[in-house]
Amino acid sequence: MERRITTVLAADIVGYSALMDQDRVGTISALQTFREDVFLPLISSHNGDLVKSMGDGWIVEFRSASEASDCAIALQSSHKPKGIKLRIGIHTGEVVTDGDDIFGDAINVAARLEALAQPDQILISDTSHNSLDRSNAAVFDGGEQAELKNISRHIAVWSWPKGIKVNLAVNSSTKPGIAVLPFDNMSGDPEQEFFADGITEDIITELSRFRWLMVVARNSSFTFKGQATDIREVGKVLGVRYVLEGSVRRAGQRVRITGQLIDAESGSHLWADRIDGVLDDIFDLQDRVTQDVVTAIEPSLRYAETKRARAKPTEDLQAYELYLRAVSHFHLLTDEDNKEAIKLAKLALDRDPEYAAAAGLLAWLHIQRLVQSLEPVDEGPKSAVAAAQRVLMSDRADGIAKAYAAHSISMLAKDLPRARTAFKEALSENPNAASVHMLASINLFLLDRPEEALRHATHSVDLSPRDPLRHASFVAQGMAYFHMQQYQEAVEACREALSVRPVFLISHMILIASLAHLGDDKAVKAAVDNLKQYVSGEAAIAETSRLPIFSFPSCAARWRQGWIKAGLLT
Incomplete structure (x- = not known):
């Protein structure tokens, strides 16, 4: 690994997720056009090296801060396809190389500055700005101190073009922030707009009663009304960690309100629910919905903040x-x-x-x-x-x-x-972590508690039914079933495991032993032939048979009996 000082430019497309939601084909075409006709030629002409491409963002390394800033200004000044807007951050600092990849302080700070930038804006750190000659430095405004997330020192930030506000307050509040976006009126009746807006305003008012929470005012959150929004973008613009959004749908006198609380940094859902009601008294229903939503999400916010702190x-x-x-x-x-x-x-x-x-x-x-x-x-x-x-x-x-x-x-x-x-x-x-339940199941199996082991293994699959590692949960189910001498169920669990990951030897071993105890010789032969497609010799089979899970006293003899009957072991 090599360490060196370099200048890094971080850029991303503003509102990329929302653009994809609105017009996926058109957005992909526009992005490809921008990348091939504008982005790559400009970084090449300024001696930049593309380090990472992340779909809607790029990391570029430059030999000097001057080349990086000139390239950034050229990019922001270029003619871009409709809908394509950039945010750019630049920092000069240390990086560590690992093959063709680099990582370190220069990338981290550049990425933080990019996240703070407004659309069409460039933010450059004091370190890079100090490296510019007088004429280049003069095109940037500012020098205001900023506290960037997970960066220990304060950094002075300069911006281009002059006159665009530098939003340095995003990470300044110690309170977690939430924005309540205007609830969508899904009824097709413009007259119901007032009801959706009233729900939103009441929730903002009630959340504002929690002193530990910073709630964005109604006028700010309502600037997003009627727009297709990227939640991460909302979080950056409004300076909040959490966003609550929802919808209202009316059919006759019946109303359905849905809501979801989202972590604006990760995009993950923290809470979602729906509330049904009847419009006998619209204000009573509005109050009940507000109370139900606030009561539901406040613990979710506290739990998320506790986890964040820890x-x-x-x-x-x-x-x-x-x-x-x-x-x-x-x-x-x-x-x-x-x-x-x-x-x-x-x-x-x-x-x-x-x-x-x-x-x-x-x-x-x-x-x-x-x-x-x-x-x-x-x-x-x-x-x-x-x-x-x-x-x-x-x-x-x-x-x-x-x-x-x-x-x-x-x-x-x-x-x-x-x-x-x-x-x-x-x-x-x-x-609610599937992997924790899966691993706990194996521990319970070894503790001679197969019923509990089975519950955890089954719950693991329920929690993450499309998990790429779910073969291990099915294996854990197969072990528990084998322990309880429920061999047919063990067979079914192992076949599920093999459908996810055919090369996992343990799944084959449990399947073969279970089939042998069922006395299904034809199925045993087919299972052994299938195993031998993935194993080149007998050494791997013998080694797998000695794993701790197969040495457990309550089952060890039965495992071995099954494998001997199947001809795997002698």
Whole structure:
């Protein structure tokens, strides 16, 4: 890895999601035209190197701040396809190279400035501005101090063109902010507009009673009335973390009001519900809806804020980026991706040794190698247990990290009671995390509690029915069914697992043993033939048969009997 000082330009398309909602084909065509005819030629002519392309955004590296600022002004001054508007941020700072990729302070600050910029605006940091010659520096306005999210020092910010307000207040309030967008009138009757607006205004008024919450005034939120909105864009423009939106639909005297609370930073839904009523007394219904919505979302807001306050896994943005990259490789489940994920997780821990989420992921990555019969990396199981111990001793570990760590000490250190305690904490903190329920199921199986194990494994699939890792939940179901000698159910669970991930050896092993106990010789032969498509030799089968889940005393003899009958083992 190499460290160097460079200038980074971060740019994105304003309101991209809303544009896609309005006209997907037209937006994609306009974006391609802009990219090929304007963006790429301009960065090339200014000696820029495109580092990352994210669909609606780009990261570009320049040799100097002057070239970056000249390119940014050329981009903003260019003739763009209809609907295409840019925000641009520029910062000069340190980056670390990793192959063709770069990450570090320069990217982080540039991205924060880009997020603060108005449409058609360029924001440039003091570090970059100080590097410009007098004539170039003079085209920028400002120098006002800003406190950027997750950036420890204050940065003076300059803007182009002159005269556009620099919105530096987005992150200035310590209170969480919420905007209530005008509820849509879905009735097709313009006369009902007043009812939808009244609902919105009453909710704003009631939310304003909570002193810990900053509520955007009615006049500001109503500027979005009738517009197709990108929630992330609303959050940036109004400086809020949360957005409440909804609709009102009337049919005769019946009214249905729907609402949803959204995290404006991540776009995730925190709460959604609908309320039905009758217009016997419109004001009574309006009051009831307001009370129901406010009563419902206030705990959701408090819970989200509590999680936000606690979920500061690391102050090191570089460590966080390394962790996210590790997660992206982890989900691909290949030997090469697993090794890359281990490397990235270790780099994250080098940056922040107390980063519990990275340590938990590292522990599960080593388990992943074990259960997929891959060659150990580093010290294999010993490395997994060491990473797990770091998590369980940390006061910064969230429920997901605790579950990963608990799984490692359950499977490898055989410390089942301690793992169970950690799983209880993880389930308490993350009751709706499918992976936590799945891993807790395996721990309960090893504790000789198959009924409870089955409940958690089944709930895991219910929580995330399209999860790319749901094969593990079906495997956990198969283990529990086998334990209870419900072999047909075990077969069905394993076939579900194999439909998601055909190469997972454990699924094949449970399926074959279950079919053997059912006495279905034809199905056993077909299952064995299927397994041998994915396994080159007997060593992997023998190694898989020795995994901790197959050594559990209540089931070990029956596993082996089934495999011997099927001809897998002798």
